[in-house]
Amino acid sequence: MPTMLEVTGLNHRYGKGDGAHVAVRELSFSVDAGELACIVGPSGCGKSTLLRCIAGLIPPTGGSVRLHGDEVSGVPDDLAVVFQDYSRSLFPWLTVARNVEFPLRWRKLSKQERAERAQEALDAVGLSGVGKKFPWQLSGGMQQRVSIARALASKPALLIMDEPFASVDAQTRFELEDLLRRVQREQQSTILLVTHDIDESVYLGDRVLVLSKSPATIVADLAVDLPAERDQIATRESAKFVTLRGEVARLLQGGPAAPETAAETSDEATATADAAEWEATEEAAAETGDSAKEASH
Amino acid sequence: MTQVTDRATRLRSQAAAGISGFARNWLVFIGAVAVWELATRLAASVFFPPPSQIVTTAVELWFSGPASQLFLSETVFDHILPSIGRCLGGWAIAVVLGVGLGTALGRSRTGMEYVGPLFAFFRAIPPPTLVPVFMVLFGLGPGMQVATIIFGAIWPILLNTVDGVRSVDSVKVDTARSFRTPAPYWIGMVVLPAALPKIFAGLRLSLSISLILMVVSELIGSLNGIGHELISSQQQFDFPLMWSWIVLLGILGYGLNAVLLTVERRVLRWQPTRNDDG
Structure with a gap:
């Protein structure tokens, strides 16, 4: 598979001099075409900065981003972003169909082709009959599906998703995860998805890139060798899944990758990692990390 | 059953x-x-x-006119329609200028910093006091009246537009940028719709200001129009006539506002809160 996205030595610093905050440091990775790569990292580690640099929304202070071989400066043509906050990302003054048509407005397409492509995208996310509604008339999960359809309608070379399922309830989240994997395989899209949820990154990804605490660097690049057909219950129960999520959790804690350790400590590490995941602040995460170390002594 | x-x-x-x-x-x-x-x-x-x-x-x-004029009298054609024309004409020019300038200034990073104090100063001048100035500039007649209306009506539109176009949600800004939205689509499909609720608030305010300034400018210096007829009926001690002009102004103000509200309700149909009363 050819390389779609290549990030080399990416650095981003906010501010100048001593007071500067380094958000991303010497970060390198690549994503192949047709791959679904998940980036998982603790809260506040610089995930959003990383995404904004890759999407060309902010120029990085160092390093380079290449999309299908072309150096990215400014937002590239064939890229789409799905944001976490669907209610703020969708345009409330446009109907669902017109929201999905939005990125096609300035392309050389006839009105009918445009409508057809929007309809295709809505069909792909299972929202065939709601084109004439306004986004606020739909549930949260449906709204996020609309913004996924809008991103797909523009047929991007790279689809970037910034914590896309963090604002929906658990049930809807499972549905959307399966929908995303299905659509990704059907359309052979290349997707880079950022999440703070360890389970989600393992369940969704063909690959999981684990980020360190701020400043963000890649601490591990794990291939997820789960079958392509995944099932919310069976996959999450499988030994491979449990081992992988344990490994990711341990890496997020800052510990060494040791997949063959006793099940007990692995469970403990995941439990603390899960707790850490919900603690918004880094201090809280650091504290639980310390107590976990103490417990293992 | x-x-x-x-x-x-x-x-x-x-x-x-x-x-x-x-x-x-x-x-x-x-x-x-x-x-x-x-x-x-x-x-x-x-x-x-x-x-x-x-x-x-x-x-x-x-309504004492002939059937060929739909029973409308000469007064309607000589005074009422010219007045309404000046009021709506001046208002329309103020809308175009106000929304255009407001959008440009609101989306520019530093624009308002340069002109903000100037606007605050101009807005503080009660527009009727400028009637003598415009009288010197344009003479008696529609030019002076339209200029007065524009000067009075433009500020609520301009300042509300600036405010509205600045309030575009940051996620929508990022969304539009990530699709490489070209400027005309960015302004027409994102910035202006986002600003519309605030723009409409300015439009309503400026429409009533336009009506007031239409009358005031006609009271002071005009050869025809509702204000002119109002003051001359008063000078001729024809009080029923004077009162009928006042009633007409009430009807006009009510009617114009009702029409604008209907337009607003249609244009802002997409607002979730609006559907309850609609």
């Missing part, structure tokens, strides 16, 4: 709600007119003719 009775009950309750809504809206108004009629008849003052007399004068004044 039950469905039919259900529908009948629903229709009846809707009709009842409609009647009670109408009563709520107009009962006090009708009562006030009745009290006015009674009080003016009892007082029998020449300065305060009863409403019935005002209405008779007004109907005579406006």
Whole structure:
């Protein structure tokens, strides 16, 4: 598979001099075409900065981003972003169909082709009959599906998703995860998805890139060798899944990758990692990390 | 069977709600007119003719024309339509200038910093005081009146537009940027729709200002128009006539506002909160 996205030595610093905050440091990775790569990292580690640099929304202070071989400066043509906050990302003054048509407005397409492509995208996310509604008339999960359809309608070379399922309830989240994997395989899209949820990154990804605490660097690049057909219950129960999520959790804690350790400590590490995941602040995460170390002594 | 009775009950309750809504809206108004009629008849003052007399004068004044003119009298063509034309013309120019300038200034990072104090100063000048200035500049006539209306009506539109176009949600900004939205689509499909609720608030305010300035400018310096007729009827001690012009201004203000509200409701149909009352 050819390389779609290549990030080399990416650095981003906010501010100048001593007071500067380094958000991303010497970060390198690549994503192949047709791959679904998940980036998982603790809260506040610089995930959003990383995404904004890759999407060309902010120029990085160092390093380079290449999309299908072309150096990215400014937002590239064939890229789409799905944001976490669907209610703020969708345009409330446009109907669902017109929201999905939005990125096609300035392309050389006839009105009918445009409508057809929007309809295709809505069909792909299972929202065939709601084109004439306004986004606020739909549930949260449906709204996020609309913004996924809008991103797909523009047929991007790279689809970037910034914590896309963090604002929906658990049930809807499972549905959307399966929908995303299905659509990704059907359309052979290349997707880079950022999440703070360890389970989600393992369940969704063909690959999981684990980020360190701020400043963000890649601490591990794990291939997820789960079958392509995944099932919310069976996959999450499988030994491979449990081992992988344990490994990711341990890496997020800052510990060494040791997949063959006793099940007990692995469970403990995941439990603390899960707790850490919900603690918004880094201090809280650091504290639980310390107590976990103490417990293992 | 039950469905039919259900529908009948629903229709009846809707009709009842409609009647009670109408009563709520107009009962006090009708009562006030009745009290006015009674009080003016009892007082029998020449300065305060009863409403019935005002209405008779007004109907005579406006609808005494030939059938070929839809019974509209010469007064309508000589005074009322020119007045409305100047009011709406001046307002329309203020809308175009205000929204255009406001969008440019609001989306520019530093624009308002340069012109903000200037605007604050101009806005603080009561527009009627500029009538003498515009009289010197444009002479007596429509030019002066339209200039006065534009100067008074532009500020609420301009400042509300600046405010509105600045309030575009940061996630929508990022969304539009991530699709590489070209400028015309960015302004037309994202910035202006986002600003529309605020722009409409400015439009309503400026429309009533336009009507006020239309009358004021005509009272001071005009050869025709509602304000001109109002002041000349007063000078001729024709009080029923004077009052009928005042009533006309009330009707005009109410009507223009109602039309604008209808337009606003249609244009802002997408707003979730609007659907409840709609």
